[in-house]
Amino acid sequence: xxxxxxxxxxxxxxxxxxxxxxxxxxxxxxxxxxxxxxxxxxxxxxxxxxxxxxxxxxxxxxxxxxxxxxxxxxxxxxxxxxxxxxxxxxxxxxxxxxxxxxxxxxxxxxxxxxxxxxxxxxxxxxxxxxxxxxxxxxxxxxxxxxxxxxxxxxxxxxxxxxxxxxxxxxxxxxxxxxxxxxxxxxxxxxxxxxxxxxxxxxxxxxxxxxxxxxxxxxxxxxxxxxxxxxxxxxxxxxxxxxxxxxxxxxxxxxxxxxxxxxxxxxxxxxxxxxxxxxxxxxxxxxxxxxxxxxxxxxxxxxxxxxxxxxxxxxxxxxxxxxxxxxxxxxxxxxxxxxxxxxxxxxxxxxxxxxxxxxxxxxxxxxxxxxxxxxxxxxxxxxxxxxxxxxxxxxxxxxxxxxxxxxxxxxxxxxxxxxxxxxxxxxxxxxxxxxxxxxxxxxxxxxxxxxxxxxxxxxxxxxxxxxxxxxxxxxxxxxxxxxxxxxxxxxxxxxxx
Amino acid sequence: xxxxxxxxxxxxxxxxxxxxxxxxxxxxxxxxxxxxxxxxxxxxxxxxxxxxxxxxxxxxxxxxxxxxxxxxxxxxxxxxxxxxxxxxxxxxxxxxxxxxxxxxxxxxxxxxxxxxxxxxxxxxxxxxxxxxxxxxxxxxxxxxxxxxxxxxxxxxxxxxxxxxxxxxxxxxxxxxxxxxxxxxxxxxxxxxxxxxxxxxxxxxxxxxxxxxxxxxxxxxxxxxxxxxxxxxxxxxxxxxxxxxxxxxxxxxx
Numbered sequence: 001x002x003x004x005x006x007x008x009x010x011x012x013x014x015x016x017x018x019x020x021x022x023x024x025x026x027x028x029x030x031x032x033x034x035x036x037x038x039x040x041x042x043x044x045x046x047x048x049x050x051x052x053x054x055x056x057x058x059x060x061x062x063x064x065x066x067x068x069x070x071x072x073x074x075x076x077x078x079x080x081x082x083x084x085x086x087x088x089x090x091x092x093x094x095x096x097x098x099x100x101x102x103x104x105x106x107x108x109x110x111x112x113x114x115x116x117x118x119x120x121x122x123x124x125x126x127x128x129x130x131x132x133x134x135x136x137x138x139x140x141x142x143x144x145x146x147x148x149x150x151x152x153x154x155x156x157x158x159x160x161x162x163x164x165x166x167x168x169x170x171x172x173x174x175x176x177x178x179x180x181x182x183x184x185x186x187x188x189x190x191x192x193x194x195x196x197x198x199x200x201x202x203x204x205x206x207x208x209x210x211x212x213x214x215x216x217x218x219x220x221x222x223x224x225x226x227x228x229x230x231x232x233x234x235x236x237x238x239x240x241x242x243x244x245x246x247x248x249x250x251x252x253x254x255x256x257x258x259x260x261x262x263x264x265x266x267x268x269x270x271x272x273x274x275x276x277x278x279x280x281x282x283x284x285x286x287x288x289x290x291x292x293x294x295x296x297x298x299x300x301x302x303x304x305x306x307x308x309x310x311x312x313x314x315x316x317x318x319x320x321x322x323x324x325x326x327x328x329x330x331x332x333x334x335x336x337x338x339x340x341x342x343x344x345x346x347x348x349x350x351x352x353x354x355x356x357x358x359x360x361x362x363x364x365x366x367x368x369x370x371x372x373x374x375x376x377x378x379x380x381x382x383x384x385x386x387x388x389x390x391x392x393x394x395x396x397x398x399x400x401x402x403x404x405x406x407x408x409x410x411x412x413x414x415x416x417x418x419x420x421x422x423x424x425x426x427x428x429x430x431x432x433x434x435x436x437x438x439x440x441x442x443x444x445x446x447x448x449x450x451x452x453x454x455x456x457x458x459x460x461x462x463x464x465x466x467x468x469x470x471x472x473x474x475x476x477x478x479x480x481x482x483x484x485x486x487x488x489x490x491x492x493x494x495x496x
Numbered sequence: 497x498x499x500x501x502x503x504x505x506x507x508x509x510x511x512x513x514x515x516x517x518x519x520x521x522x523x524x525x526x527x528x529x530x531x532x533x534x535x536x537x538x539x540x541x542x543x544x545x546x547x548x549x550x551x552x553x554x555x556x557x558x559x560x561x562x563x564x565x566x567x568x569x570x571x572x573x574x575x576x577x578x579x580x581x582x583x584x585x586x587x588x589x590x591x592x593x594x595x596x597x598x599x600x601x602x603x604x605x606x607x608x609x610x611x612x613x614x615x616x617x618x619x620x621x622x623x624x625x626x627x628x629x630x631x632x633x634x635x636x637x638x639x640x641x642x643x644x645x646x647x648x649x650x651x652x653x654x655x656x657x658x659x660x661x662x663x664x665x666x667x668x669x670x671x672x673x674x675x676x677x678x679x680x681x682x683x684x685x686x687x688x689x690x691x692x693x694x695x696x697x698x699x700x701x702x703x704x705x706x707x708x709x710x711x712x713x714x715x716x717x718x719x720x721x722x723x724x725x726x727x728x729x730x731x732x733x734x735x736x737x738x739x740x741x742x743x744x745x746x747x748x749x
Binding site: 115116117118125126146147149150151152153154174175176177178179180182183190191194195197198199200201202204258261262264265268272275276277278279280281282284285294314317318320321324325490491492 | 499500503504506507510521522524525526546548549566567568569570582624625626627628629630631632633634635636637638639640642643644645655657658659669670672673674675677678682698703704705707708709710711728729731
């Protein structure tokens with residue numbers, strides 16, 4: 001059955017004609033389902049209109065134990081047998097394929113649009129469609145959004161409640177849809193990095209790194225060890241900023257204001273280091289195909305080490321206070337649990353998956369760049385609740401600090417940027433990055449001229465939003481902000 | 497309890513001196529660019545060609561639209577004559593879209609509201625944030641204006657939960673087709689007189705997404721805008737500067 005798929009490593013490319021194509025769609029779907037059953041993860045499933053006008057589905061399965069990505073394709077007509085009933089991981093991917101290409105996954109249990117693009121298949125906007133409803137005496141619906149109470153992105157949340165208790169939550173996104181994938185296929189190459197950096201503004205480094213790696217795989221560009229190390233430094237600074245900020249925000253949501261105030265400020269230390277390095281607090285303009293655009297001179301490296309050590313000292317105290325305060329534990333423990341079974345079924349990624357006990361991290365499973373040489377221990381918890389997600393982040397903060405100190409002390413010498421030449425023709429390049437939310441995947445497919453024919457972006461949020469919905473089951477509706485913050489998923493990264 | 501007090505003591509007072517004291521930015525900070533047309537060679541269009549968003553009209557001097565500018569420095573790097581340079585200046589909010597077209601080191605910064613409006617909003621301004629397709633970069637910096645470092649609330653400015661409680665809205669994002677109706681409704685829900693502030697390249701012009709058929713290229717496509725704050729995303733101090741100019745709360749120099 002393996003000949004239905006060919007394998008690539010993270011950051012590699014292959015000519016399209018070397019990727020197996022299964023003629024029988026049903027057989028193809030059977031093989032995918034069987035492989036997922038055996039423990040591979042559905043990392044991507046997307047459509048592409050070929051030059052002949054047909055739609056090709058490409059599946060990318062992650063074999064995390066072997067560090068391989070298995071890729072297979074099949075051609076579909078106006079419909080195909082849905083994978084979702086036996087492989088729930090596929091549910092949103094199949095909805096996306098239906099929305100983008102009009103190919104119906106037959107047997108999909110909840111075939112709604114994903115992002116409501118304004119053309120060509122739909123004129124409706126998100127929220128203007130039926131929602132899953134529960135029947136029963138005194139059952140009521142609560143509708144929230146798209147404009148929320150806080151400073152946050154737009155999305156619509158529809159709760160089915162009995163009293164305060166939530167039985168079901170349906171999350172309808174798409175409000176942030178900017179047409180990114182279509183733009184990436186049409187934009188001039190020089191404009192590409194700027195669109196990529198605005199996929200999700202809190203994951204600038206994660207996405208720009210994934211994009212650079214995919215493009216480098218297609219052009220055969222060499223990235224110097226120094227550039228690899230600096231990319232790692234930037235990626236961990238981004239992780240630190242977001243993890244620290246989110247723990248602060250969880251403090252705010254449970255009314256433990258000190259942590260909120262301290263972490264809110266300390267998060268800025270990491271953003272300010274990114275600004276020192278790149279001129280922008282979010283690291284825009286730093287990662288570019290071929291390397292990085294800014295070097296870390298010795299004086300700045302020294303200053304970074306001092307800043308990192310000082311911030312670590314302060315943060316240790318702040319996090320100890322948070323995690324050792326009984327009233328905090330009481331509010332986080334047992335709230336918003338996701339079981340390991342659900343986690344596996346939905347294919348959750350990142351800290352949300354690790355909090356359920358899933359030992360999975362791109363930096364370990366599909367090591368790239370500097371992570372091939374510097375191994376970061378994977379931190380897991382068992383309970384899958386808010387406390388577990390907070391704890392996983394706490395220990396990831398500690399590991400990122402170790403990584404930063406180690407790397408900045410021993411940066412390799414050399415240039416930081418090389419030329420990323422023209423892309424290989426009729427090929428597929430794929431890259432995975434462990435962003436702070438989890439697995440980011442970029443897939444670039446080129447045409448006969450070496451132009452981008454299909455650019456598939458997958459933010460970790462694409463997997464994890466359904467995890468949030470499941471975490472709300474049989475919870476108090478008033479705990480929604482807290483549970484939501486423990487995931488802190490990207491609306492923009494999902495909506496593209 | 498002791499642990500909490502000890503931590504609090506160690507944290508100390510962390511709000512910056514701004515606007516009374518000076519503000520510092522690192523050397524590589526990319527603030528408002530300046531243009532010196534006297535250095536331009538005849539017919540040179542390097543800057544305009546390098547710009548990813550088409551923010552520059554070539555000419556002598558070239559005209560740079562801060563509303564479209566991503567502050568990426570591609571023009572600065574492309575210019576053979578150093579006619580465009582980046583500065584550490586964070587001040588660039590304007591009342592009119594046309595004031596964002598710059599062709600020198602000068603620009604017309606935002607003027608204060610008229611006296612009547614200042615009486616209403618000058619000491620207490622409540623805003624509702626509407627993200628209309630932003631990537632969460634601008635929203636993140638808005639949140640930062642609230643943290644202890646910048647402490648927006650000391651100026652009487654606050655983000656509130658409902659448009660009904662607000663004196664105005666602050667819009668980020670290019671206004672996606674899918675958010676347009678929600679933005680209109682939020683705007684209508686704010687009692688008059690009301691203010692509209694657009695922050696970030698997306699909300700000013702569409703920014704990195706200029707040309708996408710899914711967006712409306714800025715907040716003023718849908719509602720009238722009173723203050724434009726450039727940046728991708730704007731630095732928290734750029735946002736603060738704009739708000740304080742509007743309310744005439746900056747110290748007179």
